[in-house]
Amino acid sequence: MPKPHLAVNELRAYCEAVEGGYQNAEIYVLPYAPIPDDVQGELDALRDMGAQVIEFEMECDDWPYLHAPRPRIEQAFLDKVFELLILEIVGEDEEQDPVPLTPSQYILQAVQGCPNLVIVGDAIDLCDQIANHRHPFIFSAIDAFVVLIERLGDVGVLRQYFQDRGLNHAQTGGIGVELDIKLNGATVRRETHHTHLKSGDGTTVQAAVRIYYQCLLRDGIYRVFILYVGPHPDTDFSRTIDLANCG
Template identity: 30%
Template sequence: MALLVIGLPIRKKTLFLAAAKKRGLDTELLLIKRHNDRHLLIPPQGQSVVALKRFIDTHPMPGATIIVVPYAERAHEMEQMLQDFVEYADGIVHRPVPEHDGWPKSLIDNPDNADVEDELYQALLKLLGWEEPIKKSVPSDRFRKSKEDCDDYEILGNALDRCDEVAEVRHAFLKRSAEALEDLCRKKGQVGMSLDAFFTKKRAPLAQTGGMQTSVCLMKGTRLLHQSDSNMHLKEGENTTPQAAARVYFQHLTFKDKYRMYLMYAGPHPDEKPISCDVAWDHN
């Protein structure tokens, strides 16, 4: 069977192609990427029309399948091509409906901070009959998602090596912390209130003293441009085991008009040895 998926999020490309390869399918993708408050097709719409026509022309056999994922704008020319594909080429077109059969309502409107792209992916596997056991998420996944979604967010060194050792009772705190840091990063630190108030609102208490010191060294080759030292961290759990005392150390800074968020450590209460990371600064 030949398969074309229109509207797969770009983050799921590698995973989906691997799943298709295991099943020996001839698979093509028209991906989508978020731009502000909407998702756009990749390649752009005119080229996507050409790609759709090429798929239809090169797969005239009955049973060729197109899945139209419903979250991105499509060129109006595509609609007639899809109708003709079904009527004249005995092709199959699936059009999933948001909020049915596991498909998320929206990829943008997400008040619960769910991993809607993963929900979409699981619904797509179900539609194709490719269901796989759902991997239980771990706290480090949420921090990695922020890095994937935010250009100004970096995870430094071994920041997440021990993250998943935290006691399960603190997993919700780590999730809230990850969401709060991502929000702070998206706003480039401009939250309209003090950091204490911001993190209190996010239910991720902030400490700016105590704990261990972290250092970010911005480097141009071997030359040190700027060093930032901080004890800033988020915390939950006192007078208990290290695993039940979760800590998240981070720095955020603006240097030469460029904002960056750096995750330094997330995990059980650390041994409080200083953490220092060199960061290549490629901007002028």
Template identity: 25%
Template sequence: MRYLFVYQDFVASVEELLAELSVTDIQVISVKKGESSPSTAVLSCLPEAGGVCAVIQVDRKYRKSLGAVEVEQVFKQFRRNDQVLRQWLVPIPAREQARCPPTEAFEAAVADCGWLMLADDALARADEVSPIRWDFVGRAAQLLRRLALGEQLGPMRQWQANHGIHFAPNGQVHFSYSLPKGPQIQPVYWHLTEGRSTTAEGASRIYFDLRSVEGVAHVLVFYVGPHPEDGGYQASFENAKWCSAPPGVH
């Protein structure tokens, strides 16, 4: 049995969604307004050996009082069409899940593509991304590889429609960096994104830029991982080996 703790105003809607998806292994527990911890009656229903749950619009203090029950997903708002919520409610069978962790996906993408360049610590948090986002990260890695190889992919603002990957030109996170024989680059906000109004791990982000380095276009990846804290970050390419000629030129 899994548990879904839901703010009182959304219990009926959540139960309708469970019925729509034919989910029968989840117990919905209503959290009342102002409640900071589960009642004795609720706690008595929870297994002493632990279990797993998700919460919808439930505050942190309440979540911390759930004892041995592991909180797998935190949803700040209830959205009926939230794909992360739906995938938690109806898990993808293990055989259908993407098996390639984000680190491996990007390492494979850059292995034979010298024009796709990873910052020194670009993958430091990559595998913290929720497994339900691994497919997105893998597809994004291959899309950036294609871009680095010079393929015409169309306007980035249309990538969602044409390639199934959402491009965002701005936001609350930006990266700065320097290039060989060049000045500090102005902050870059470009990123690929999947997941909103969910946990940081469920909201995966890939920050990147397309830039000429000594006359040759490179795709630079600054960060792959869960949604970072808002603010500015510095990317380093001290270990980079830049290509001296574009793809197809020897």
């Protein structure tokens, strides 16, 4: 991604959008796919115009090896490439905690600051099993839920709201999740929805991440119920929550 015949156009579009001109462009070239001739020519021209073009080599500076004729794209390989690329782009910040939060820790921290973000049952028990390069997707999704709650759901069309944040939102297909919402033991709503956020299709189980959720506005309180976070589930399931226990 992008397809080879579109790559040069994507590269040009990026460079033209960089504020301050080509000298502020940063282009990272990974050694795991053939570089089309027109892209290589563009890279050479951009370098001459002051763009920063960084090229990596396999088996140099910890970059993993990939056998080109018969590549095996395993999870450990993807995690290592993601780790090295982020380190190259962002660098090390000595002031930050050297141990990043896991997805479950991030979610629990968000819930502490936003009690109307509700974890239902064992919804996050599997979330730390996802691939490392999907962690930012989880963090962005949780941040979006918090803002959604702060605005009492008044964000317009949900699909567009999430799309503006780089999140893929789906309301059909996938797994059906029934949520039985009770108040002091009596059901106030029981519905099955397919609503979820997703990242990764046609990939490994750990990299195909899904977040199933439902929302409820009741008595002026807007809640987002987190029903599942983790690798793509393979069966429908149900959850139950009692509002009396939501604080």
